[in-house]
Amino acid sequence: MRCPTCGSARLQVVDTREAADATRRRRACQECGRRFTTYERRDAYTCPHCGRDEARIESWEVTPQRALRRHRRCAECGRGYQTLERLARMDIRVLKADGRSEAFNWGKLYRSIMIAGTKRPISSEWAEATAIQIENQLLSRDAFDVDSKQIASLVMERLVTLDEVAYVRYASSYFGEGGIPEMLETINESRVRRERTEIERTTLPLVPTDPEDS
Structure with missing residues (x-):
């Protein structure tokens, strides 16, 4: 793990503090002095094959998303599995439509994407x-209060070019309160955004001709 x-x-x-389903560790960098928090789900360290929590770490790697993936070998059944350790900032607050706010929940976001897909x-x-x-x-922003619909828009930006059905499902769960007309509008918006993205992806920029080559 790195700072x-x-x-x-x-x-x-x-x-180190133990929660109901996770361990939160506060870490200090001895190089720059900054502190940060890691959030480690306790069930991530349980063997998915036999349920034991004793394992040895065979290797680890940092993912492109700056999370730490560990390859473990269960001491009981001998089978391998992977765990993911990521940074967590508990000060991100998600503002709901009804005026409430709650701490950002990475697992909730992940599950909502899986449900749509x-x-x-x-x-x-x-x-x-x-x-x-x-x-x-979200962590790179100056403000840590974010509207829930802004998070939904970030997901939709990625879904729109991947799968229309998943995009419509996700969009309708956040913006589809107007019944069938709203759903049709969402579908049309999906197609327009997909077409626009494909055009931007396949269109090459115009290269000005060098006068000397004329």
Whole structure:
């Protein structure tokens, strides 16, 4: 694991707290002095094959989304599995439509993407990477209060070019309160956005001709 600010691996755990389903560790970078929090789901360290929690770490890697993926070998049944450890900032607040606010929940975002992608070509790896990308995008903002519809829009920007059905499902769950007319509008919007994205992807920029070549 490395410091998200300077990239140093010289880290020290300064505080550990156990929650109902996770362990939160406060870490300090000995290089730049910054502190950050990791959120480790406890069930992620349980062997999915036999349920034991004793395992050895065979290797680890940092994903492009700056999460730490560990390859573990269960000490009981000998089978391998992977765990994912990511950074968590508990000060991101999601503002709901009814005026309430709640702490940002990465797992909730991941599950909502998977529900929209049920029986569609949406893999768990894609949903996981998308949720981490959006979380990192929120962490890079100056303000940590974010409207729930802004998060939905970030998901839709990624779904629109991947699968129309999943896009419509996700969009209708956040913006589809107007019945069939609203649903038809969402479908039309999906097609327009897909066409626009494809045009931008396939259209090459015009290169001005050098006068000397004329």
